[in-house]
Amino acid sequence: MQKADASLGSPHKFASLKVLFICIVISILLMMKSDSGSWLSSPRASVDAAIVELSGRMGWIVRLAWLAREYRALHSKIAVRTFELGRLEELRQENARLREQLGFRPRSEWALLHAEVVGKETNRLGTVILVNQGSLAGIKEGWIACSPDGLVGKVGSVGEEFSRIQLITNYNSPVSARVQRSGVEAIVEWKPSAPNTLIMTFVRPESDVRVGDVVVSSGLGGVYPAGLRIGTISKVSRTEREWEPHVEVKPFVDFSRLVEVLLVAPEVIKVEMRESGLFDPDAD
Amino acid sequence: MRRELVSEILFETAYLGFAFVLQSSLVSYMAIGPARPDLILGCTVYIALWRGPVHSTVAGFVAGLLQDLSFGGGLGLNSLCKSVTAFLVSHVSSRIFKERYWTQLVVLGCSVLVHDLLYFVFLHPGSVTAVGLSLVTISLGSALYTVLVFPAYDFVMRKLFFRREGVERETTVVPPQQ
Numbered sequence: 111m112q113k114a115d116a117s118l119g120s121p122h123k124f125a126s127l128k129v130l131f132i133c134i135v136i137s138i139l140l141m142m143k144s145d146s147g148s149w150l151s152s153p154r155a156s157v158d159a160a161i162v163e164l165s166g167r168m169g170w171i172v173r174l175a176w177l178a179r180e181y182r183a184l185h186s187k188i189a190v191r192t193f194e195l196g197r198l199e200e201l202r203q204e205n206a207r208l209r210e211q212l213g214f215r216p217r218s219e220w221a222l223l224h225a226e227v228v229g230k231e232t233n234r235l236g237t238v239i240l241v242n243q244g245s246l247a248g249i250k251e252g253w254i255a256c257s258p259d260g261l262v263g264k265v266g267s268v269g270e271e272f273s274r275i276q277l278i279t280n281y282n283s284p285v286s287a288r289v290q291r292s293g294v295e296a297i298v299e300w301k302p303s304a305p306n307t308l309i310m311t312f313v314r315p316e317s318d319v320r321v322g323d324v325v326v327s328s329g330l331g332g333v334y335p336a337g338l339r340i341g342t343i344s345k346v347s348r349t350e351r352e353w354e355p356h357v358e359v360k361p362f363v364d365f366s367r368l369v370e371v372l373l374v375a376p377e378v379i380k381v382e383m384r385e386s387g388l389f390d391p392d393a394d
Numbered sequence: 395m396r397r398e399l400v401s402e403i404l405f406e407t408a409y410l411g412f413a414f415v416l417q418s419s420l421v422s423y424m425a426i427g428p429a430r431p432d433l434i435l436g437c438t439v440y441i442a443l444w445r446g447p448v449h450s451t452v453a454g455f456v457a458g459l460l461q462d463l464s465f466g467g468g469l470g471l472n473s474l475c476k477s478v479t480a481f482l483v484s485h486v487s488s489r490i491f492k493e494r495y496w497t498q499l500v501v502l503g504c505s506v507l508v509h510d511l512l513y514f515v516f517l518h519p520g521s522v523t524a525v526g527l528s529l530v531t532i533s534l535g536s537a538l539y540t541v542l543v544f545p546a547y548d549f550v551m552r553k554l555f556f557r558r559e560g561v562e563r564e565t566t567v568v569p570p571q572q
Contacts, residue, residue, distance in 0.1 A: 126447030126481065133455040133477035140462070140470030141516075153463055 223247060223373040225255075228272070237280035237300070239263075241371055244271045248375075252333075255371040260339035260362035261285065261327055262371050273373075277365055278308065278340065287340055287359075288328035292318035295328055298340055298359055307344060310357035317355070319346055325359050333376070405555050406441055410457050412551065413437045424543070429535025432506060434461055436544035438476050439505045442483035443492050454480030475512040479505050499541050506537035 225247075229240035243249055245268050255262040255275045263277040276283045284299035287310065294317045301309045313319060323343045329336025345358040413433035421430055438457050442450035458473030483505050490497055510533035511525070518524035551557070 126451060126484070129448045129451045130477060130481045133451055134474055137455070137458075137470040137474030137477065140459075140473065143469070 223249065224370065225249075225273070225373055226370050227368050237277045237283075237365075238266065239275050239277065239365075239368065239371075241273050241275060241373075242271065243373065244269045244273050246270050249273050249373055250375070252376050254334055254338075254374045254376060256338055256374070257363050257368060257371055259364075260341065261334060262363055262365075262368065264333060265373065275371065278361065279365060285334055285340060286328045286331040287325050288336075289317075289319055289343070290324040290326050291320075292323070294319055295330065296357070298325060308341060308359040308361060310343070310359055311354070313355055313357050315348070315353060315355060319343055319355070319357055321346055335374070335376075405557060406437075406453065408555065409441070409551050410434065410437050410453075410460075413547065414460065416547070424539075426539065427535065428532045429539045431540045431543040432509075432536060433540075433544060433547055435476065435479070435506060435509055436502060436540055436547065438480050439483050439502050440498075440544075440548055442480040443487045443498060443501065445484065447481055447484040450480040450484035451477045454478075471513065471516055474516070475509050478512060479509040482508065499545065502544060503537045503541045506540050507533055510536070 223243060225241035225243035227239050228242045241255075249265060249268055251265055251268055253265040253273075255264060261278055263275045263280065263283055266274045266276040268274075278285055278298070279300045281300050284297050286295070287298040288295050294313065296310045296313045296317075298308045298310050310319070310325070321343050325340045325343060327334040327336055327338040327340060339362050341359040341361040343357055344360040346355055348355045413436070417433050421433065424430060434457055438450075438454045441453050445453070454476035455473050458471075458476035459469075461472040461476075462469045483501060486501065490501070492498060492501070507529070510529060514525040514528045514533075518528070
């Protein structure tokens with residue numbers, strides 16, 4: 111305490127007051143000066159660069175918090191999925207038995223290739239993504255991209271180590287689809303009239319489509335395999351002026367948060383479809 | 395003595411530097427409405443608690459200036475508020491029993507309010523209502539949040555750099571007592 115009191119003795123008190131006065135004067139001068147002139151841009155850029163660099167290195171703390179939250183969410187999801195997987199395995203075996211009894215050849219197994227999303231198109235629509243697997247990994251144009259949530263799109267162009275994927279929200283990527291509950295066939299595509307959803311076209315007026323129905327790929331058209339989840343019907347409106355009902359589909363995949371995709375070769379799908387006798391993709 | 399001083403200044407640089415990095419990265423995720431902890435001000439106050447007024451004022455000025463430079467806005471505002479706050483804390487600290495943990499927390503909370511009062515007075519000159527509203531809506535929560543969060547930061551940093559808490563040092567040149 112004595113030492114602290116000594117620091118407040120008159121010489122030091124005045125020294126500290128002098129320093130405070132100098133700091134205040136400099137601050138006020140800076141406040142007056144900072145409104146005019148671009149002389150600040152250079153030191154600001156340097157400090158910003160240093161902070162961005164250091165913050166980037168500290169980013170793992172933020173990611174850690176995010177991962178903890180993600181872990182909890184995924185943990186409960188895995189429990190549900192594990193239960194479902196058990197049931198599906200039972201159904202798969204039953205399906206294999208029935209196919210064998212009917213004389214169908216067994217379905218081919220899909221080899222899925224994992225890729226990480228490393229870039230997204232920066233324009234307003236953002237319907238093309240870049241993934242970190244390319245021709246070196248065996249990927250070719252036309253491969254199908256999906257995520258655990260559902261169908262993502264198809265490979266548009268391939269580099270050695272990168273591939274561009276056209277999302278199903280791309281105006282150039284219509285998908286042959288089927289309503290899982292009623293079996294209604296249609297085309298799902300992006301239209302500028304509903305930028306955040308997909309539109310189901312070629313739906314007959316008497317078709318049984320309801321809000322909440324799950325839409326999957328039908329496999330017709332030979333581009334996408336059958337059974338991949340696309341989305342749920344979010345809106346059905348019928349007007350007298352339009353012959354066709356207006357059906358909107360909300361995709362399962364959140365394309366803005368896509369971080370990884372699974373890629374599969376379409377040849378596998380074509381072979382499978384040819385074997386099933388449903389459709390010959392090479393016919394046209 | 396000189397070696398110790400250099401070591402102290404290096405520690406304080408790291409102390410403030412980490413606070414800067416956390417403030418610009420992690421703290422934005424910790425905001426509850428308008429309230430967010432102010433680690434940089436916390437560092438300035440804790441330095442001022444144990445240091446002499448000259449050292450504290452300069453530390454506050456430098457921290458504020460860096461904050462002005464990094465987070466945009468007008469230059470000089472943070473440096474002025476932080477140097478005045480550090481100066482006041484340093485003087486007040488010699489009249490209180492600062493070794494007590496609760497006293498430190500009260501000083502920290504009050505410092506946030508004093509700092510914000512100065513800040514808002516300069517930000518909304520002449521508008522008492524705006525200053526009052528800002529203090530109530532932003533500063534009270536921030537003060538409480540800083541009091542809750544900053545001691546943890548201080549504890550971790552002192553453990554990391556093997557620093558003892560509550561060691562008073564006067565870095566202004568004091569002639570040795572005969």
